[in-house]
Amino acid sequence: MKYETVIGLEVHVEMATESKIFCSCSAKFGGEQNDHVCPACCGMPGMLPIVNKHVVDLGMTAGMMLNCDINRTTTFDKKSYYYPDLPNAYQTTQWFAPVCVNGTVDIKTSKGEKKVRIKQIHMEEDAGKLVHDDWTDSTLVDFNRTSVPLIEIVSQPDLSSAEEVIAYLERLRSLLRFAKVSDCRWEQGSMRCDVNLSVRPEGSDVLGVRTEMKNMNSLSAIERAIEYETARHIDAIENGTEVLVQETRRWDDIKGKSYAMRTKETAGDYRYFPDPNVMPVVIDDEWYNRIKETLPDLPEVKAQKFIELGLTEYDADQLIQSRALCDVFEAAYKTSGLAKESANWIITDCMTILNKKQMTADMLSISGKALGELIKLVAEEKVNRGNAKRILAVMFDEDINPQEYAEKNGLIVSNDTGKLEEVVKAVCAADPKSVEDYKNGKEKVFMALFGQCMKQLQGNCNPQALKEALLKELQ
C-alpha cells in the first residue's frame, strides 16, 4: 500500500524588538546570565504587564507578509503550567483572539508549486533557560530570555514531505527576515519548530494518529526527524510493530531516533483564560495602514524590479538574500544612479569585508547613501578604485562622508596638470638611464617610469593624463 504523510507545523520566531513584550528589559540575545531581568520578568508580585506596541507592529507585519487577516481587536490570555523557567507559572499568549488568522505561504518544490494555509499567528512571551551547573550539581535558571516576544505561526496540515517542510520553512524565514520581523537564526534559537505528523493510506480522507516533535532547531534535524517518524508510523501500521498513540516525542538528532515524552492523557491542561491585566489591543485604521505602508516588496518582486534597473538575474538574486543588502543597494542606486556599479560594490566589495569581519549579510549597516556617493566619485574619476576600496573599509567602522574623507586624506585624483608635469620631470631627471633607453627604442621602460610617477602621486591622478604628460616629456 502507498502512504501519504500529513504534516502541520508550529513555528516559533523571536521578534526583533529592542525590549521585551511586557516590560522594558532588553530583548537582545546573550548577555551575562540574568542581566536582562526586572521584577516583572522574574515573576515577582506587584508588576503589571504593559504591552510593547512594537511587538504588535511586528505581529501584524508577519501576518501581512503571509496574507493573513488581521484581527482588529486582539487579546492576550494566560496559559498555566509549572516549570522553573516560567517564573509566573503562566505564559501570556493569545488563545481566543490571535492577531492574525487565515493566511497562505507559497512554496516551490520539485513537485511544483503549492499554497500552504496558515491557521493563525499569535504573539506570546518566551520562557527562560535552565542551566545545569556541574560544579554544584544543581539546576539554575537564566531569565534573560523570559518575556522576549515571540510569534507562533501555526500552519494547517497541508505539508506532505520533508522537502515541502524545508521549502516552507525557508520561505517563511526569507519573508520574516525580509520584513525585519526576526533574524530567524536557528542556531540562536530565534526560530524553532514543532512538527505534527501523521500517516494515512494515499487517497484516504481520515487522518492517522498524530505525534508531535517539539523544539526542532535545524533544517537537517527536521528533515531526518520527518523521515524517521514517517517510517516509524508506516512500520507500525503495516507490521504492527507498535501501537501508535497521540503523544509528544523528543527527537534525538545524534541517535537519529524519536522518543516518547508524554501522551495526550498525561498532557497538562493549560487552563487558558483572558488576562484581566492586559486590555484588548484595538488596531484602528491609522495603525493598520501605517504597517501596511511600511511592508516591503516580496523578495521576488524586488528582484524583478532590480532586473528592470539593469541588473543580471544573478546579481538580483544575490541582493535579495538579505533585506540589508537590498536597502543599501536601493539607497546607493538612488544616490549614484548606477545600478550595476552599486550591485557590484555590494556583492563583491562589501561582502569581502563582511566575510573578513566574520559578519553576515544581514549585518551590513553602512550608509547606502554614502556608498552611492563613493560610487559617484569613482565614476567621475575623482577617486580611483583602489582608494575607493580603502574608503569603503573605513565606512564599515565610521560614519563618514566619502568626499570629505577623500579630500582630507589626499585621496582625490589630481587634475592639476602643472603638478603632473612637475612629477614627470622630476622622475625623468632622477632616472636618466631609463629615459635614454626609451629614446633608444626600449619601450618597455615606459611602464616603469609611469609606475614611479604614479607612486609619487600616490595614485591620485588620471592615468590617461599622466600617460600623455610622460609621453610628452619623453619626446
Added chain:
Amino acid sequence: MKLYTAKSENVSGKPVVLDDTILTKDMPTAAGSKMLDGYMSLFDAEIISKLKDAGFGICGKANVGEMAIDLLGETSYYGECTDESGKLVGASAEIVKNGEAVAAISMDVCGSSARAAAMSGLVYIKPTYGTVSRFGTIPAACSGECVAVSAKTASECREVLSAIAGHDDKDGTSLPEDKCALLKADAPRSEIKKIAIAKALVDSASDEVKALIESFKANADGVEFAPIDANELTYAQAAWNILMSAEVCNNVSKYDGVKYGYRAAEFSNIDELYTNSRTEAFGYLLKSTILFGSETLSEDNYMKVYDKALRVRRVIVEYFDKLFADFDAVLMPVSSKTAYTKADTDANTYIAYDESIYTAPASITGLPRAVVGGVQLVGKAFSENSLLDLATKVRKEGK
C-alpha cells in the same frame, strides 16, 4: 493578636496604615501568607509616593487574611484579630479606630476590608476600577480588586482617596487622567437624591443589619428611597466566586518555592519542591480556592463555568446601567450580621464565599462602594465624591 506585621519607627506626616497586601521597599509584605513571610519587595507600590507627596506617612503594615480573600482576616498566617468581646476585626480598621492612623489602605478583593470597616464603625470607599493604580499590590483577583480607603470620617476618606487616585502608565488597566480626576476632592459632583434598596439582599440579612439599613434611611435627610427586587444582583455572588477563584489560582501559581518565598526543606525532585512548598505554606481557604479556580478553568469546564461567569458579569453591569437611569445609588448590606466570631469561621471555612453575596455586585462590576453606618452603598462609576458627600450627611459630620 497581631495588628501590625511591621511598624515604622519614624513617621513623617499624617500616619496611614497599609494592609500587608501593598508592597513596600522598606518593610516586608506577606499578604498574610506563610509563603511570603518576610518577603521584601524591590519596589514600592505606586500609591506610596502619592501618599507621601500629599503629606502622609506610612506608619506600618497591618495583618490581613491570606491574599485578602477571607471574611475578616481569620486566615492570616500571623493569626486572626479580635476585639475584647471576641468579635473578629480587621487589623487595619482597628488600628484606625484606635487612632494610631488617620486612614487604612486595603486591597478590596472580596469585600473583607469593607466588612472590616463596618465592624469597626469606619467610613469606607472602594473607588471605581481603574482609578487608583494597582501597581505594587499583591495580585489576587485582578479583574475586580481595587485599592480602597477606610477612615473615621468621610472627609478623611476623601482626602486620602484624592491623594492616591490618578492615571499610572505602569498599570495597563489604569483609566485616563480625566476620569481619575473625577475622584479629586474638589472635582464637580452631583448630589445623591434617589436610592434603590436592594430588597433581595436586605431580606437575607439579620435583623440587626436591617436595623442599620433603617437607621441609614432615617439619617439621609432629603433622599428618596425606593425598594427594588434586585434578584439579579444575587447572581453576582456565584459569578464573582468563579472569576475570583480562577484568578487567585493563577496569580498565586507563581509562588512555587523556586525563586523567593517559602521553600520546603524536603524534596527530591522539582514536582516535590512545588508540591511540598505549596502544601506547607498555603492555608486551607487558599488551597480550596486554588482547587476551585483550577477546576473552573479546566478545558471541560471553561465554557460551562468560567465563560458563563463572564457573561453574568456583563448582565450585572447592564442591570446597574439600567438601574442608574432612575437611581443615583443602590443601598444594600455589606454583611449578613453585625458581628462574627472565630466560632463562625471555624464552623464554615467558606463563610467569605457565602458573605460575598453582598459584596460581589460592586466587586464584579468595578463600581464604587461606600460603607457607612455598617451598610453599603453602590454608586455609579466615578461617583465617589457623591457617595462620600452623602456619608458626611448621614453621619452628620461637622455638625
